Amino acid sequence: MPYEAWENTAFGYHHDPKYQSGILMNNAAIKADCIEKMERYDVRPPNPRLPARNFSGGNQQKIVVAREMDRQPDLLLVGQPTRGVDIGAIEFIHKQIIALRDAGKAVLLVSVELDEILGLSDRIAVMFDGQISGERLPNETNEADLGLLMAGVTEQQGAA
Amino acid sequence: MSTTTPSSEAPNLFKPLIDVGLFAVALGVIYLIVGPIGGVILFASTAFAAEPRIVYAIEFFYIFLTGLLSLLVLMAFIFRRLPDLRDTVLVPTASIYFALLGTAITIIFIGESPVEALNIMIRGAFGSAYGWGYTLFYTTNFIFTGLAVAVAFHARMFNIGGEGQAALGGLGVAIVALSIDWPHWSLALLGCTIAAALFGAAWAAIPAYLQAKRGSHIVITTIMFNFIAAALLVYLLVNVFRVEGSMAPETARFPENTRLPNASQFAGFLGFGSSTPLNVTFFVAIASCVGVWLLIWRTKLGYEIRAFGHSESAAIYAGISPIKITMIAMLISGGLSGMMAINAVQGEAERLVIDSVQGAGFVGIAVALMGRSHPVGVFLAALLFGALYQGGAELQFEMPAISRDMILVIQALVILFTGALDNMVRMPMEKLFLALRPRTE
Incomplete structure (x- = not known):
């Protein structure tokens, strides 16, 4: 999108009263919000006037994550939240997801990073061919087990 | 870096x-x-x-x-x-x-001689109060149609129908000016502006609806609506509005109280003569520039229009209804086109004639392209094209070998370079x- 980063901060939430002043949009408030989020999520370069598409993939990801996770949603559906993001920011995003969980919100995390899944999840459901091929608790499973489920080897077949 | x-x-x-x-x-x-x-x-x-x-x-x-x-x-x-x-x-x-x-x-x-031709054009457009009057009159027309195209551009739609929408705007102006007994020109201006915008918007609404609901391409439908508008106006002017006993296919002259002050009345000290077509609508056009700027860059609606124009799928993700934005953007666009009529019909001709738009709807496309869909750019581009129109008119008086179509050539070249050959x-x-x-x- 050629929208600048600060405009992207309000994307989907542009009806939010905190972004309004009368019938006009309060662009200053959105910019301030964007600068604040960029600092917290370590978006580089921290320039709200840069078009969002000119950021690197990881930094675009951070802008989106900052926009969505800061809203304290009741249900957070995240797919690959850390793809392309640098290590320090991965850590931060993971902490934010855990914090949302601790606040009593439902989080559905979709990822191909098994480490991420094992590290964050309370319950793991593995999909194969459009169906859930098995559910595990993270402390009762390991990567090999999950890998078998991902390949479609179900419990029944394993027992037989 | x-x-x-x-x-x-x-x-x-x-x-x-x-x-x-x-x-x-x-x-x-x-x-x-x-x-x-x-x-x-x-x-x-x-x-x-x-x-x-x-x-x-x-x-x-x-x-x-x-x-x-x-x-x-x-x-x-x-x-x-x-x-x-x-x-x-x-x-x-x-x-x-x-x-x-x-x-x-x-x-x-x-x-x-190219130098002499250029000289004549520049002198014709800016060399006298007479020239300025016509230049700014054309500019006013082009600001309205240019803004109309620009607003639609922001929603990534190509409104080619400015011509028809402005013609219908003229119809609205004529009906309101002739049927209501206005006490003062300022009220008449307000009433006619609303009527012009409503009629223009209504004419844009049908193509917009077809685009939003049926996916009929807006370029095709708006072009077709230009022809329908032209035919409709000819029919109405010949069969309905023609003055009894007159052969000219035009409405009666608008009553005294609807006539807008022209530049000789509010800026006579600058040397504008009483026949100048420039009138107070010029200020309405400038106000429209400011209004469009506020709309596009400072309101939720403008935010949604631009988001929709940048990426339809992203807009849907953000909860923006494509149908709603298509309709609203086109209604605004049509309304702005229609408002051209208060300048050309109410301000200058003071009656509705056949082809009151005179191609301004199409010039609006060039103006919006050149002005990069920004109100300031649209204003400057409209001024340029206004000068070209007036200068071109002078040119054909002074150089018989050059016809008025030269303006079209220049216009085409500008569109060619700003639009097609932009890269x-x-x-x-x-x-x-x-x-x-x-x-x-």
């Missing part, structure tokens, strides 16, 4: 002034150098008076050189001082320059900018 710090923090009010001053000085120096050279060249060329083609070729070279030097100064200036403006100022200016060269070549082939101008310029970027490290 040279980091450009956001300039929004503390804009220095004097910096732009200094910049403009420096620019003026640089241009002055250029003309001090070019002027005498040009004079010598032109004088020398009289030696070839027997063969006018050679004189014209030398003149062309002179235009080419002066324009190129000015362009280079502008480039250097923007490059050094205001790099943010290179897309908005430099590329359109370069496009005008190329269009100008194309025009000069055409005029040479017609067999007239041809932009790419080399960006390469040049990259090659010349300051090495700050």
Whole structure:
């Protein structure tokens, strides 16, 4: 999108009263919000006037994550939240997801990073061919087990 | 990488002034150098008076050189001082320059002097209060239609139907002005503006609905609606509105109280004569520029329109209804087109005639393209085209070999360079900018 980063901060939430002043949009408030989020999520370069598409993939990801996770949603559906993001920011995003969980919100995390899944999840459901091929608790499973489920080897077949 | 710090923090009010001053000085120096050279060249060329083609070729070279030097100064200036403006100022200016060269070549082939033709056009458009009156009158028309196209552009729609929407706007103006007994022109202006906008919007609503709900391409439907509008107006003017006993297919003259003050009444001290077509609608047009700017960049609706224009799928993700935005953007666009009628129908003709729009709906496309869909750009582009129209009209009086269609050629060249060949101008310029970027490290 050629929208600048600060405009992207309000994307989907542009009806939010905190972004309004009368019938006009309060662009200053959105910019301030964007600068604040960029600092917290370590978006580089921290320039709200840069078009969002000119950021690197990881930094675009951070802008989106900052926009969505800061809203304290009741249900957070995240797919690959850390793809392309640098290590320090991965850590931060993971902490934010855990914090949302601790606040009593439902989080559905979709990822191909098994480490991420094992590290964050309370319950793991593995999909194969459009169906859930098995559910595990993270402390009762390991990567090999999950890998078998991902390949479609179900419990029944394993027992037989 | 040279980091450009956001300039929004503390804009220095004097910096732009200094910049403009420096620019003026640089241009002055250029003309001090070019002027005498040009004079010598032109004088020398009289030696070839027997063969006018050679004189014209030398003149062309002179235009080419002066324009190129000015362009280079502008480039250097923007490059050094205001790099943010290179897309908005430099590329359109370069496009005008190329269009100008194309025009000069055409005029040479017609067999007239390009320098003289340019002179006549500029003098005709800006040389007198009479010229200014017509130039600004056309400008007012083009601002409305240009804004109309620009608003639709922001939602990535191509509203070719300005012509028909403006014609219907004229119908609205005529009905309201003739059927209601207005006590004062200001109230009549308000009423006619609303009627013009409503009729224009209504005419845009059908193509918009077909686009939003049925996916019928807006370009095709709006073009077809232009023809329907033209046929409808002819029918109405001949069969319904024609004055009893008159042969002319036009409505009765609007009553006294609906006539808008023209420039001789509110700016007579500037020398505008009583016959000038320029009227108070000019201020409505400027207000519309401000209104469109606020709408597009400062409201939720504008945010949604732009988001939709950038990416439909992203807009849907953000909870923006494509149907709603398509409809609203086109209604606003049609309304602005329709408002052209308060200038042309209520302000100037004071009656509804056949073809009151006179192609302004199509010029609006060029104006919006050239003005990059920004109200300031639209205003400047409208001024340019207003000057071209008025200058072109003078040109056909003074040079019988050149017909009024020359304006269309110039217009086409401008559209060609700003629209179709945009990248041809932009790419080399960006390469040049990259090659010349300051090495700050």
